[in-house]
Amino acid sequence: MTKTDTAGAVRYRVTGMDCSACAAKIEATARLVAGVRDAKVSIASQEMTLRTENGTAPLPEVERSIMGLGYRLARIDADEDDGKVPDLSHVSPAYKRALWIVVVLNAGYGVIEIVGGFLAGSQSVKADALDFIGDGVISFLGLIAVGWGLAARAKAALLQGIFLGILGVGVLVATAYRVVVQHEPEAQLMGILALVGLVVNVMAALVLLPHRHGDANVRAVWLFSRNDAIGNVAVVIAALLVAWTQTPWPDLVVAVVIAALFLQSSFAIIRDARNDLSKAPSANPQQSKA
Structure with a gap:
């Protein structure tokens, strides 16, 4: 199950960033998608946190837009916060x-x-x-x-x-x-x-x-x-x-x-x-x- 909260937060692992400018570009792209209230990308943890208005409705468009820039995305499951091994299938x-x-x-x-x-x-x-x-x-x-x-x-x-x-x-x-x-x-x-x-x-x-x-x-x-x-x-x-x-x-x-x-x-x-x-x-x- 995707990591979410009552405020509609969804977390992704991002692969392909090499500087803070990459993080800023991803944030700006995500915020342009209708239904996204805010996007925060951490170059430190290589993660993105999205806050949406309509649950998971805008997520497919966000994913297409960001992957279209050349980055790879993988949703972070709630199990990762419990210490279990994360899904690394996006990194071949x-x-x-x-x-x-x-x-x-x-x-x-x-x-x-x-x-x-x-x-x-x-x-x-x-x-x-x-x-x-x-x-x-x-x-x-x-x-x-x-x-x-x-x-x-x-x-x-x-x-x-x-x-x-x-x-x-x-x-x-x-x-x-x-x-x-x-x-x-x-x-x-x-x-x-x-x-x-x-x-x-x-x-x-x-x-x-x-x-x-x-x-x-x-x-x-x-x-x-x-x-x-x-x-x-x-x-x-x-x-x-x-x-x-x-x-x-x-x-x-x-x-x-x-x-x-x-x-x-x-x-x-x-x-x-x-x-x-x-x-x-x-x-x-x-x-x-x-």
Whole structure:
């Protein structure tokens, strides 16, 4: 039986999100469906909670709309809150293997780009590396925690969000220091790292492509890749401007913008994780006994 309450709340597990922008897109799409009063998506627990006016009447349309964006949905049964094994039929072995490849590509190149950022003396390359690491971490969390309870997933996400937030603050602090020092980065190495990052994003999209069905889903895969590639293109442009102007300012400006966007996602993870913890049965003894 679907997890509902008297207010008409229905919960779904969402597969395919990699950033807070994905969560916002899903929420906006669900709220456009007639009969949906509210929709809340947690990037931390990879869940969506819908509140409807007419019971389950609008759910099929909500499901079609969101799956049309390229995400996968599975309703969460009430049994999951009782500690039983959740239904994981929506996550096939082949899809899990593809996600592992994406995790390795994103996190692995993120580490490489961090090292390259120090070698090139480029703050924007370091900031772009955070985007790769962030995508890898969120995908990894969604992959290993898919069978965990809400409280466990929320705690893991909270730790991940704090860690990623510390990394983002570190980039901003280093960028502020570089403003004082005014050290010009190595433009050629900046451009090379950003172009390789672009290739990695395309490879990740190609790995997931066989697991998206229908034209709308195929477009969604490329939209995800396009959004991640914006940071790479920005670094390439910054590298060209650094070489042209012979100043570090383009690199510093791009670094601040990328790091700020990354911190926004990190804060969203922490916020959602805290909300999920407050709703988890283990965090609410009275709810657990109900």
